[in-house]
Amino acid sequence: MIRSALAAPRLPGSRRGVAVLAVALATVATGGVLAVPAGARVPAAQPLVVLLHDHIARADPEVWARRIETVPARRPLTHVRTVLPVIGRTTSPDGRAWTRVRLPGRPSGHTGWIPTSQTKRAATSWQLSLKLSARRVTVYRHGRVVRRFQAIVGKPSTPTPRGKFFIEEALALSSQAPGGPFALATSARSAVLQEFEGGPGQIALHGTNGLSGALGTAASHGCIRLSTGAITWLAGRVGAGVTLTVTR
């Protein structure tokens, strides 16, 4: 998956780059309403770590630190290797290397330290953000906006959780499955629904097959619904480990 994420294709031609440049110039020319281009707040690359073995995540980079959870080496739905975003690295006094990572599951957006051993470094140039008020997903690559998609977000009774999450795994859904044809399962969990459809209330970006609701509305149970074209585009490019930032 990591390899796939890294090898995601370059955007066709340089026209899009020119367009981004044009937007940036226009922003400067209009007096800096957006003083900093939106893409500039997003780092060009996100370091990742691939688990080669089950790991125990701890609250601190010490072997006796509080144990948070065990992170399995493979994801539960598709059994691909677990890929986690890296947010820090350190070495403990006893010489062990530690990596601070975002962790999947509850509480949403929690982090922990895992030993660097039995892991493999990787990186991705893709990042996602969701602005709930705009009901819009923005796709970044190399820190630049490359796509924006209208989305259906969680309704007030089952809101989409806010915070920093990541894509746990990408799935192809059957044609009969609601939300097809693809889903990007995230590390976020619903704060309201502890269980849904046999799952742990997991938040995902997915399609609209068999689901009602208009794009640009707040109508879901917490998931982020996208048009079939949008989710297909994303599923072909965005893999495990890509970060998702959900803001108000």
Added chain:
Amino acid sequence: MSNRTLKRTGRAGVALAVGFAFAAVPVAAQASTVNLATVSPFVVLGGSTVTNTGPSVLNGDLGVAPGTALVGFGLPAVVNGATHDNDGVANQAKADLGTAYDVAAGQPVSGANDLTGTNLGNRTLKAGAYRYTSSAQLTGPLTLDAEGDPAAQFVFEIASQLTTASASSVVLLNGASPCNVFWQVGTSATLGSTTAFKGNLMALASISLNNAVTVQGRLLARNGQVSLINDVIDGSTCGTSTSNPTPTPGNPTPGNPTTPGGPTTPGGPTTPGSGNQAPPASRSATPTHAGTARLRRPPRITTSRRPGPACTAGFHATVTGNMIRRVVFSLDGKRIGTRTRPAFRQYVKASAGRQHTITARVGFKDATHSKTMKFRYRACAAQVLRPRQGPSQFTG
């Protein structure tokens, strides 16, 4: 040098030039022009039969006499002219063909122009009469140089057979006209496939063309058959006889041509009343075969399965060459773009997965046959992610 000396020298030069001119006149006077008369509207005239296979195109009249068999001229063949099946027009044309044939055969030939035993290919000849006392062979290009004289006449007197190898050609240079080139063949003529032939081919027996031959001129068989296979015979540039006729009763003059049913020259100009004016030397009159094309495979296309700089979302397929009129690009048989001006290049999305084929069909501005080129590529396997199948257990 004084003015007097200059004047004297000038007079001497003029006298010398006049002397040379007079010395050249007898040579030119010996060659008499070949008059096709009522044969002019015909591009194909056979003696016994005329047969065709495939989508041949005849820009001019078709006839046969005294035979009656015209075989294979329904669709897909196209005859842009009248058809004369052993009628009065065809019989008159046959009679005039005999006269023209004899005039061509009687052209005086100097000893230096006896080409017996040599190949016509890869040589340049100037206007005049040339002789083969046996058979003649053309392999490769034969260039006929009119040296700027559009009325320059070339006559080839071949005692027996004329044969051209595949892809041979007759190239006309400096105003030479296919209407003023005469091939008098003592027996039969055979033109190899894709030969680009020019001139009036008059054979005593038969004329056989192999596949995809192009002829600018006429195919005239006195006694035998003319057989065609997917050929193009274009007489549109020779709408009337290009030779100086000897006005005789019943023999039409070029200025008042007897052109029953013709000439029909769609796609080419008719020149009624143009008489013995040869068509102007132009690209359309003497199309070249100078077109070249090459499909460049971008070095960035990779078959690598590993991600890296070589992996790309797409690439440009580019055709380079000369005389290119149009390039149609296709991806896996589906047309993705047409280019009619340089640069002839097309952006191709590097669709991942199975092997793909890029095809470029190139048409040329001149008579060069269209060319199809292709290459295959396989994009990086990791170009597009393929998520695994999984259950839908999300909050929805």
